[in-house]
Amino acid sequence: MTRSINFFEEQFQKQVAKGEFALNPFEEAVLPYLSAGVLDLGCGLGNLAIAAAKQGCAVTALDASRTGVDRVNEAANKLGLPLAAYQADLSSYVIDGDYDSIVSIGLLMFLPQNKARAMLADIVCHTKPGGVAAINVLIEGTTFMGMFEPGHHYLFSEHELSEAFKGWEILLSQHDDFPAPENTVKKFHTIVARKPV
């Protein structure tokens, strides 16, 4: 298990114990764009996957965290939602099938560069024509490195997501900077794009 997977597993155990479940700002921003069959890569505690299922989507959610996956499936069973979560190491994952919506909030930067880029290309490939991809990553200029395994992370360039979705309709594109511990910063790019039909 990498440092980042351990980091989130410990964080999720504490959040489950306290019942802390809320959409983060990136999840809130992309939720309105998700529809029909959704693949959530790096679902974490599944707040977005659950919200998407509540608005009528059929969701497949993947994450390395046992605690995250268990929480998603418990909530789905309790609420009778069309949502299933599976534990998976996404650093060696190939998407099987095409989806109306593929969402990945805060995952790709935790993969080595070649895997992060391959996963982004796979998302581009497996979004159905007319479907939507919603991606959030940390980008260059980020100086908070505490969550990263050395050599096992990738900060995307400022325009890399925009270039990946060239020719798609850009529905949302926003850059956000957040202060982090010890005078460091986290710089994010979030993009939602619709694939041409």
Ligand SMILES: C[S@@+](CC[C@H](N)C(=O)[O-])C[C@H]1O[C@@H](n2cnc3c(N)ncnc32)[C@H](O)[C@@H]1O
């Ligand atoms: C910043 S959290 C984002 C979680 C959720 N999408 C959200 O926005 O709250 C990063 C997630 O990536 C997952 N993750 C990191 N590396 C992973 C890997 N190699 N395979 C699967 N999941 C991984 C972590 O377990 C964690 O849930």
